Amino acid sequence: MTKLITILDTSIGSYNMGDYIVVDGVRSQLKQILPSADMFVTAPTHEVIAEHSRKMIAQSEYAFVAGTNLLNSSQNIGGGSQWRLRFKDVMELRDLILMGVGWGDYQGKPNFRAKFIYNKILSKQYWHSVRDAYTKEKLAQIGITNVINTGDMTLWGLTPDVTSQIPVAKGKEVITTITDYRADPKNDELMLATLIRNYEKVYLWIQGHQDEIYFDSLSSEYTEKIIKIDPSLEAYDHFLMNNDDLDFVGTRLHAGIRAMQKGHRTLIIGVDNRAIEMQKDFAINVLRRSNLAELETIINGTLDSMLTLNFEGISQWKRQFIDE
Incomplete structure (x- = not known):
């Protein structure tokens, strides 16, 4: 049967x-x-x-x-x-x-x-x-x-053998995300400005249906300097697998985890209970959005990806x- x-x-x-x-x-x-x-x-x-x-x-x-x-x-x-x-x-x-x-x-x-x-x-x-x-x-x-x-x-697949291969030093480029239903223009623009200042290129992946609309509503001072990636998982995977010297810094938890799966140094900007609770339990790299003043220091320092699963x-x- x-x-x-x-x-x-x-x-x-x-x-x-x-x-x-x-x-x-x-x-x-x-x-x-x-x-x-x-x-x-x-x-x-x-x-x-x-x-x-x-x-x-x-x-x-x-x-x-x-x-x-x-x-x-x-x-x-x-x-x-x-x-x-x-x-x-x-x-x-x-x-x-x-x-x-x-x-x-x-x-x-x-x-x-x-x-x-x-x-x-x-x-x-x-x-x-x-x-x-x-x-x-x-x-x-x-x-x-x-x-x-x-x-x-x-x-579950992010074993010590896997995470030990993720770089600890800052990459040349970064891919980011924003979250439409947790909109905070002031802090999101601060995040984007910090990334633009510290990386050679900044990319944006559209994870949610309304993310692009929200992103386009932010100051053009920042948005015009950022390159969009098509809003599909296939496009995101292809980008991650074909860009080696790349970090992830953004508000979308699973976009960040996907980046880790593909071997990229990751910092998730915590905007809700998911990232914050998983940081407490498993030591995922999370910076609360209310603490964005610390972002520049963190991304320019070493960032260990080892988890406590x-x-x-x-x-x-x-x-x-x-x-x-």
Whole structure:
């Protein structure tokens, strides 16, 4: 019988290329963990799940929820959340397994609806993998304790052997990102001005659908000196792989992690809970945007890319699925 694996895919219907980076990491890891799986199929999270997808999930040996900021203290039924769950979904979906999933933002204690929904649909048999200690704490507040803080799957391949090969000294050129939904023109222009002053060339990758509109609204004193890269993951990967003496400095977390995967010195400008919490847990290079006065000193100094990943926890999570 065909072994079916479902990925609840957070990139379906997403304007954010970061979701595609996350799901790429999920697929890569699952293919290593489950090499004998016959078929990987997907179902949406940002859009309504159809009857066919619910049946497919029910027939799957495992159903994994791909990472990103999917969980929320005020999770609703029917809309208003990243995870578009209807009443029928909550009643029928069972045994979903989190894989590198994080909490939406810094929020209060999860409400009754969130507690009811997540306890209904998430597996009680398997360990869940979450992105950071903050997410693990939030789940514990609603009684879900079969949780391991593995970090985001996009980090799992960044072993000491890999990160030790990333340069520690500043490159000649830099690629940056900005974040439309965390707009801060004053500080974003300060970041761009600092990069222009300290690198021979500055490039911009458009990760989110509205990023370019926001970027173009900033002062032309800075934007006219920056070269745009096409807003596709393929274009970004090609650029990273064909430019050696290149740093990443920008506000998009997964653009930064992708740069690390391709061997580039990276500093993420922290604008939300994701980068800040992953810095606390795993020592990713993050500078809070409120501290941008320090940026010039940091980029001109040495920057170590070694991480403090929970490799024991990652292995524990993987082992529960490895084929005998």
